[in-house]
Amino acid sequence: xxxxxxxxxxxxxxxxxxxxxxxxxxxxxxxxxxxxxxxxxxxxxxxxxxxxxxxxxxxxxxxxxxxxxxxxxxxxxxxxxxxxxxxxxxxxxxxxxxxxxxxxxxxxxx
Numbered sequence: 001x002x003x004x005x006x007x008x009x010x011x012x013x014x015x016x017x018x019x020x021x022x023x024x025x026x027x028x029x030x031x032x033x034x035x036x037x038x039x040x041x042x043x044x045x046x047x048x049x050x051x052x053x054x055x056x057x058x059x060x061x062x063x064x065x066x067x068x069x070x071x072x073x074x075x076x077x078x079x080x081x082x083x084x085x086x087x088x089x090x091x092x093x094x095x096x097x098x099x100x101x102x103x104x105x106x107x108x109x110x
Contacts, residue, residue, distance in 0.1 A: 003045030007058030011067045017056070019086040024108035025056040026101065029072075029079045031063050036095050037078045043098045047105070055105050084108045 009017055009027060018025045028044050030037035048057035062069040062077055072081060072088070082090040082104050090104045 003048050005048035005052045005057065006045060007048075007056055009058045009060045009065070009068070011065045014060070014065075014068050017058070018083050021056055021083070021086075023055050024089070024105060025058065025083040026051075026105060027081045027083065028057075028059045029062050029069060029074045029077055029081070030059055031061060031077055034077050040078050040080075040095060043101070046098065047101055050102075051105055051109075054109055082108055 007017060018027060026044075026047065028037075028040065030040070044057060044059065051057060060068055062074060076093055078094065080092040080096065080101070081088050082092075089108055092100065092104075
């Protein structure tokens with residue numbers, strides 16, 4: 001399961017937790033059955049710990065939250081979107097190195 005600093009984003013809380021966030025938000029679109037998604041989980045957990053208080057890191061289960069997935073055109077998972085000021089600032093599709101996420105987050109934080 002996700003680490004203690006990893007948020008769970010849903011259709012119900014996405015606007016408040018992500019779009020209205022004062023800090024950048026990294027959102028991992030994933031599904032339980034997706035093996036590459038599972039491989040990415042430790043990286044997401046580490047980023048959530050490292051950026052706690054400076055950015056929000058969380059996950060959207062695409063099977064349980066189809067509305068958000070459709071809205072953002074998620075057609076392959078894992079897809080990771082970085083939001084800043086309610087807008088998508090960067091998109092990553094597939095397995096991505098931790099350093100790439102860190103660089104994007106540092107840039108978004110300023």
